[in-house]
Amino acid sequence: MIVQFGSGRIELVLGDITRQEVDAIVNAANSMLAVGGGVDGAIHDAGGPAILEELQRRYPDGCPTGSAVVTAAGNLAAQYVFHAVGPIWQGGGKKEREQLQSAYETCLALAEKHQCRSLAFPSISTGVYRYPVDLAAEVALRTVALKLESSTPLELVRFVLFDQGTFGCYARVLETMLV
Template structure:
């Protein structure tokens, strides 16, 4: 695995990423919410909401895919992460599953580049460092067994999140 070419963290706006797919930190309805979800729906335009309505929602830990419409990305993968409830309600596994499912959908659809936000770390309250370790571990493990995805970008909205991702990437992927 050539990690340095495959996994990186940047600080920026996920709606502005020129990748094949961006991941939306969605809620179960898939009909828009706050934070990243609101920004993606706003940037993609009303057609995204119409397509999401036809999907009939999504379970926590799962993901569904739509077109990107007015985004630079051709696709949006809507991943539903868990709400943090103290860590004893299966939150870690649910978060890991939404990263895995997003990557599976990307591979199934020949997506070469994908950008993730820090799923569940906003209003859902998942502890940032814990979520970051899960995200990086899941991506690393997936890329070790799949060569179809060429680049994964963790797009961090703020400096605190970016610094956390940089540190965890250095620790878990020292070859970067």
């Protein structure tokens, strides 16, 4: 599914984020920037040890929730990995929405800073952090669409979704944005 917003487009795909040929891949990281499971583990496995070595060297204190840091992409096809720290879902009353939006906004700012034309996101915080997928999709897609409608060098923002249920949620949210 591909939808145009301003000069850029949002694309939804079912697949493996480590295989994307884009300028930057977003990693759903933890605040200590330690290797975890899910998307994070897959990115470190595919990208090789250079990514973790750079994280430890450049960001020894980790990264706060709602922010992101950048490294080279190691063995991945991308040039950069943006390690975004999304919130752990605690029921919605602990500023989770604002933190998730900030994580996406920080990645979009990093993409602009590094002159990226294409960027691939996973569904941040919806795995072990238990953020409800429908609510996360709303935050993610609206934040990205708003950015694409402004002046940005980004031409493509691809959401690479791991399973059919997540893909379906994102597709439904994206369809409601077209009305």
